[in-house]
Amino acid sequence: MLSKAGPETAGLAVQKVRETDLLAAAIASGDREAEQRFVQQYLPRVRAMLLARTRNAEITADLQQDVMLEAICALRRGQLREAAKLSAFVLGIARNLLNSHFGNAAHQPVSLEFPDNIPDLTKATDEIAKRQEGELARCAIASLDHVDQSILHMTLVDGLKPGAIAERLHLSPDVVRQRKLRATRKVVNLVSKLSQNKSGAHLHERDAL
Amino acid sequence: MTICNGAPAEHFALGYVEGTLPEVEAERFEEHYFDCPVCLKHLQTIQTMAQSLAQQSVATIEQPRLKMPIAWPVWAWSGGAVAALLLVSIFTYKSLEPKLAQPTVAQSELKSLPQAATSSQPVRASAAAVHLSQLADLTLPVYVVPNLRGDGSDANFETGMREYAAGNCQDAIVTLRQVAEQSAEAHAAEFYSGACQMRLGDFPAATRGLRKIADSGDSPQQEAALYILAQIALAGNDPVAAHMYLERTIALRGDLEQRARQQDRQVAELIAMSNPAQGEHSESK
Numbered sequence: 360m361l362s363k364a365g366p367e368t369a370g371l372a373v374q375k376v377r378e379t380d381l382l383a384a385a386i387a388s389g390d391r392e393a394e395q396r397f398v399q400q401y402l403p404r405v406r407a408m409l410l411a412r413t414r415n416a417e418i419t420a421d422l423q424q425d426v427m428l429e430a431i432c433a434l435r436r437g438q439l440r441e442a443a444k445l446s447a448f449v450l451g452i453a454r455n456l457l458n459s460h461f462g463n464a465a466h467q468p469v470s471l472e473f474p475d476n477i478p479d480l481t482k483a484t485d486e487i488a489k490r491q492e493g494e495l496a497r498c499a500i501a502s503l504d505h506v507d508q509s510i511l512h513m514t515l516v517d518g519l520k521p522g523a524i525a526e527r528l529h530l531s532p533d534v535v536r537q538r539k540l541r542a543t544r545k546v547v548n549l550v551s552k553l554s555q556n557k558s559g560a561h562l563h564e565r566d567a568l
Numbered sequence: 569m570t571i572c573n574g575a576p577a578e579h580f581a582l583g584y585v586e587g588t589l590p591e592v593e594a595e596r597f598e599e600h601y602f603d604c605p606v607c608l609k610h611l612q613t614i615q616t617m618a619q620s621l622a623q624q625s626v627a628t629i630e631q632p633r634l635k636m637p638i639a640w641p642v643w644a645w646s647g648g649a650v651a652a653l654l655l656v657s658i659f660t661y662k663s664l665e666p667k668l669a670q671p672t673v674a675q676s677e678l679k680s681l682p683q684a685a686t687s688s689q690p691v692r693a694s695a696a697a698v699h700l701s702q703l704a705d706l707t708l709p710v711y712v713v714p715n716l717r718g719d720g721s722d723a724n725f726e727t728g729m730r731e732y733a734a735g736n737c738q739d740a741i742v743t744l745r746q747v748a749e750q751s752a753e754a755h756a757a758e759f760y761s762g763a764c765q766m767r768l769g770d771f772p773a774a775t776r777g778l779r780k781i782a783d784s785g786d787s788p789q790q791e792a793a794l795y796i797l798a799q800i801a802l803a804g805n806d807p808v809a810a811h812m813y814l815e816r817t818i819a820l821r822g823d824l825e826q827r828a829r830q831q832d833r834q835v836a837e838l839i840a841m842s843n844p845a846q847g848e849h850s851e852s853k
Contacts (some may be wrong), residue, residue, distance in 0.1 A: 397688040404602050407611050411584055411594075416619075496613065496620040508621075514586060515618040521786065522821025532822035536788045541584050547613045 373475060380442035386434040394431055401449050402427060408453055426453045492554070499549040506530075507542040514539055575750035576600050577610035583785040585614050590785055651796070700810075700838050703831055704802035708767050709792050711760065725753035729760065737764035755781065759789035763796060771800050782816070791822040798828065807839050 385393030405426050409419040417496070429452050433439070439448050500508060506528060512518040521539070525532040580597040583589035589597065667679070685715040711733055728743035741764045747757035762777035781793040798813035814835070817828035 383610050403612065404608060407601070407608060407615060408598055410615055411587075411611070414587070447599065448758055450598055450602050491614075493620055497624060500617060500620060500624070511617070512621045515614075516622045518586070520821070522825070526821065532791065532820065536786065539789075540582065543614060543617070544578065546617050547610055550613045550616075551609070554575045 379445040382447060383434055383439045383442050383550075386431065389435070394434075397431065398427055398435070401430070404446075405449065405453050408450070409457065412444040412457055418460070422453075422456055425456050451476065489506075494549070495550045495553045496546065497555065499546040502549060503542050503545065507538055507545075510539050511542055511546075529531055572600075572606050572656060573750060574606040574610055575752070576604070577607035579755070581607070581611045581614050585618060586786065587788045588784055591782060606730040609801070629796045648814045651819045697780065700805050700835065701803050702808060703834055703838075704799045705827075705831075706764050706766060706799055706803060708735070708798070709760075712823055722747050722757075724748075725751065725757050728757065732760050732764065737767050740764050741768075755784070755787055756789060759793055762793065766796055771804065775800055782813075791817055791824055791831075792822070795824045795828060798831070802831075807835050810835055 362432075382393055382397055386397060402423060406419060406423050409422050409426070410416065413419055413422070426449070430449050433448075433452070439445060500511070503511070508527065510524055513524045514521075519527075521532040521535040525535045528535070530538075576597060579592060579823040580589055583599055584594055597607075601611055618795055676716045724743055724746040728740050728747065731743055738837035741761050744757040744761045744764075747754055751757075758777050759781045762774045762781065765771075765774035765777065778793040778797050778800075781787065781789050782797060784790075794813050794817040798817060801807075801813060811832060814828045814832040818825050818832065
């Protein structure tokens with residue numbers, strides 16, 4: 360799936376291990392800023408994972424807090440054995456909480472140790488950036504052909520399979536698959552381009568000031 | 569640590585968000601994007617897109633069947649009729665042609681028939697085996713150059729597919745093997761290599777590659793991969809596997825649905841014919 364590392368990436372890997380090592384050590388020694396950095400780094404990843412798994416923004420919002428708190432508590436206790444595996448460590452916690460959420464959905468919510476001085480998780484969520492991304496996505500979607508919009512809507516919102524979409528739109532399933540992939544690629548590229556332009560514009564504005 | 573150009577996200581993110589990615593692939597993708605900002609960004613954009621789509625009520629259009637926008641002249645209709653007649657006659661000729669490739673497979677695989685079936689209905693069973701393998705459609709799937717292809721397609725893929733289109737399966741396999749794993753065409757290259765291996769009679773290798781495509785979730789080649797796997801199973805006189813793959817093909821409700829349905833019925837008939845007691849039993853159920 361992925362290309363293996365060369366000497367340059369090996370250097371990057373060493374640097375990353377050092378950074379995570381320092382981050383984990385700083386959290387274990389009670390550095391609150393390090394906790395904030397940890398949250399900023401991992402909350403978006405955890406959110407993306409929970410959203411994909413639950414497909415529910417509310418459950419995601421609840422669980423992401425639990426995951427981050429559980430991770431911070433564990434890091435404070437120095438439970439991370441290998442600094443290189445910080446991502447796997449956080450991912451593992453997220454999977455466990457997700458499983459117990461669905462496994463115990465009918466029972467009581469998971470009780471967590473609630474630590475003092477927890478980092479402000481809301482700071483990690485840049486609402487303005489989020490809203491801007493939403494706008495960019497809407498612009499990109501609007502630039503698509505109407506049929507492509509419908510295909511994406513039926514796929515991502517209604518959860519329909521290409522066969523069912525093809526039947527509704529009187530297309531062949533292969534065409535639906537091709538158009539779906541093509542439209543997704545187009546939106547992703549356009550959002551990336553627009554956001555680069557936007558950040559470029561911001562830099563210009565800042566320079567002008 | 570890896571160098572990543574976002575290819576994993578391009579390949580897996582949509583299926584991951586849709587929930588159609590197999591669990592193993594989903595977990596591998598999670599492990600990857602937790603360390604890869606490029607793929608994380610790609611995934612987040614798809615999630616934002618899904619949320620935007622959910623918010624904005626896109627009027628899902630039920631496209632009417634396309635009608636002729638212009639009045640076609642009579643010569644066009646007559647030309648079309650001649651072409652259709654030609655196609656029908658070619659099709660009829662082809663269907664009357666004896667299947668050359670299939671009997672070799674059928675003969676070699678006849679021994680693998682269950683003994684119980686042969687002992688109870690020897691004549692019927694061997695006839696069923698021959699028919700079962702003769703049901704197998706071992707022709708290469710037609711490759712149509714997609715008009716939706718973006719720029720920057722893999723040169724090896726293009727060369728390989730030219731060889732494939734010319735029927736040079738051996739060369740196509742060699743060239744398609746060189747398509748980079750991260751390339752957008754990697755999936756398609758694996759599929760067409762599998763089809764070539766099937767054509768060359770290397771069923772174990774074909775099955776390995778095609779299974780990967782069939783089990784890796786939604787892709788343009790998934791349906792065809794399942795269908796070919798069913799054909800390989802038929803050629804190998806394995807009705808159980810053939811039935812399973814045909815059922816999976818049908819479930820996708822794609823272009824091959826009708827063909828798969830028809831074949832599945834024929835398989836069921838042949839099984840019932842080779843073992844009538846079992847057929848009666850299943851009917852009474």
